Amino acid sequence: MFFAYMFVDVMSPLQELLEVRLGWSPTAFGNYAGAEYMLNVFGFLIVAGIILDKMGVRFTGTLSASLMVGGAVIKLYAISPLFVGTAFDGWLSSWWTAMPGSAKLAALGFMIFGCGCEMAGITVSKAIARWFDGKEMALAMGCEMALARLGVFAVFSLSPRLSQALGGDPSVVVPVAFCTVLLLIGLICFIVFTVMDRTLDRQTGVGSGETSSEEEFKLSDVGGLFRSRLFWIIALLCVLYYSAIFPFQRFGTNMLQCNLGISAETAADLLRWFPIGALMLTPPLGYCLDKFGRGATMLILGSLLLIGCHLVFALLLPAVPSQILALVTILVLGVSFALVPAALWPSVPKVMDKRYLGSAYSLIFWVQNIGLFGVPILFGNVLAASNAGVTDPMEYDYTNPMLMFAGFGVLALIFALWLKILDTRKHYGLEAPNIASDTAVEAAEAESAEE
Numbered sequence: 151m152f153f154a155y156m157f158v159d160v161m162s163p164l165q166e167l168l169e170v171r172l173g174w175s176p177t178a179f180g181n182y183a184g185a186e187y188m189l190n191v192f193g194f195l196i197v198a199g200i201i202l203d204k205m206g207v208r209f210t211g212t213l214s215a216s217l218m219v220g221g222a223v224i225k226l227y228a229i230s231p232l233f234v235g236t237a238f239d240g241w242l243s244s245w246w247t248a249m250p251g252s253a254k255l256a257a258l259g260f261m262i263f264g265c266g267c268e269m270a271g272i273t274v275s276k277a278i279a280r281w282f283d284g285k286e287m288a289l290a291m292g293c294e295m296a297l298a299r300l301g302v303f304a305v306f307s308l309s310p311r312l313s314q315a316l317g318g319d320p321s322v323v324v325p326v327a328f329c330t331v332l333l334l335i336g337l338i339c340f341i342v343f344t345v346m347d348r349t350l351d352r353q354t355g356v357g358s359g360e361t362s363s364e365e366e367f368k369l370s371d372v373g374g375l376f377r378s379r380l381f382w383i384i385a386l387l388c389v390l391y392y393s394a395i396f397p398f399q400r401f402g403t404n405m406l407q408c409n410l411g412i413s414a415e416t417a418a419d420l421l422r423w424f425p426i427g428a429l430m431l432t433p434p435l436g437y438c439l440d441k442f443g444r445g446a447t448m449l450i451l452g453s454l455l456l457i458g459c460h461l462v463f464a465l466l467l468p469a470v471p472s473q474i475l476a477l478v479t480i481l482v483l484g485v486s487f488a489l490v491p492a493a494l495w496p497s498v499p500k501v502m503d504k505r506y507l508g509s510a511y512s513l514i515f516w517v518q519n520i521g522l523f524g525v526p527i528l529f530g531n532v533l534a535a536s537n538a539g540v541t542d543p544m545e546y547d548y549t550n551p552m553l554m555f556a557g558f559g560v561l562a563l564i565f566a567l568w569l570k571i572l573d574t575r576k577h578y579g580l581e582a583p584n585i586a587s588d589t590a591v592e593a594a595e596a597e598s599a600e601e
């Protein structure tokens with residue numbers, strides 16, 4: 151996941167270079183960026199969940215890593231001199247001219263990569279839920295997400311430098327090639343893991359439970375999930391929360407520039423503390439969840455912090471353009487970005503049957519991907535409508551789009567409160583620790599002995 155998250159953002163700091171070298175306008179860049187979620191939204195993620203529940207972690211993990219490498223190679227080819235300027239490029243550029251041929255082909259590669267990346271996300275979640283059942287599950291998921299955040303931080307720092315690594319003219323090819331090689335290394339590592347895991351199964355005679363018969367998955371389970379109120383509460387909380395987070399990461403630099411009148415570099419330097427805060431806090435918060443519980447409360451607190459931060463960006467920062475205020479708000483938003491993911495993902499196995507956990511994760515991701523695909527487009531339109539006639543990209547008024555993010559936070563808060571009320575009434579265990587205490591285990595054992 152570390153390499154995958156690096157690849158996701160490898161071109162984010164190179165937008166200007168792509169415009170100069172390959173003629174990608176901001177619209178072309180936006181279309182390319184949104185392509186990551188497109189095939190997932192049109193159904194791939196649902197299929198991915200079924201494959202995961204039917205075929206198991208080893209097969210799905212290898213398939214997802216292969217898709218990531220395949221998509222990455224297409225994207226690398228699209229921006230390389232092997233493709234740019236060829237007859238194929240000429241033909242691809244000749245229709246829908248707002249998207250140069252290289253942007254179209256790169257978007258196709260990114261779509262395939264996105265299928266692999268999200269498929270890997272649900273595979274990792276299901277694997278951790280299985281391996282750490284009743285143990286430090288939230289800590290394990292927290293560590294995995296922290297690694298992903300480190301990947302974002304690393305690529306934002308490395309990508310601009312790698313683009314200059316060969317001397318001479320800066321190149322977008324070098325950073326993308328570097329991250330493609332990392333993905334290939336990741337695929338090889340996963341294949342080695344599957345071989346070792348299979349060997350261990352054979353030696354111990356214990357199946358990994360990948361597709362054991364007592365846990366057989368049925369297609370009707372997917373329909374059952376769609377009819378589950380709990381599923382929808384979690385999925386809608388997830389899409390609303392993440393729709394105010396990942397698109398913010400994309401637009402945040404320009405929002406800070408406009409409000410503070412600073413350069414893109416200074417704004418990016420402020421914004422990169424956002425994943426760093428989440429990186430440092432997600433594992434300890436996961437550990438606290440494992441030990442002391444309070445998952446639903448963490449979701450409420452995280453949503454409240456999200457609302458507060460976006461209100462500051464919308465209303466206070468334009469009136470008080472202070473870098474310190476911006477930094478403090480970014481750090482608090484980082485706390486929110488640690489609280490909600492640390493509590494949300496480990497909560498899913500508590501309320502969903504293990505048999506269709508892969509499908510549950512994939513359907514939650516699917517609903518979330520619809521938001522991640524649509525919200526940046528909505529955000530861009532709200533920004534444009536609120537700034538009619540403004541041509542200087544340093545002069546945009548971000549009040550309305552940031553209020554929209556705060557609105558998503560309010561809706562997420564409502565779903566978090568609903569979840570807590572349901573948990574209090576129906577005892578799903580969302581507020582309970584993941585690690586059963588010794589006394590609880592002894593009590594359960596005594597109870598079953600009496601039976």
Ligand SMILES: C[C@H](N)C(=O)N[C@@H](CCCCN)C(=O)O
Pocket residue numbers: 268271272274275291294295298392491495515518
């Ligand atoms: C974007 C992706 N679908 C997502 O939701 N990522 C989460 C982590 C999900 C848990 C993965 N094991 C994130 O917070 O980055």
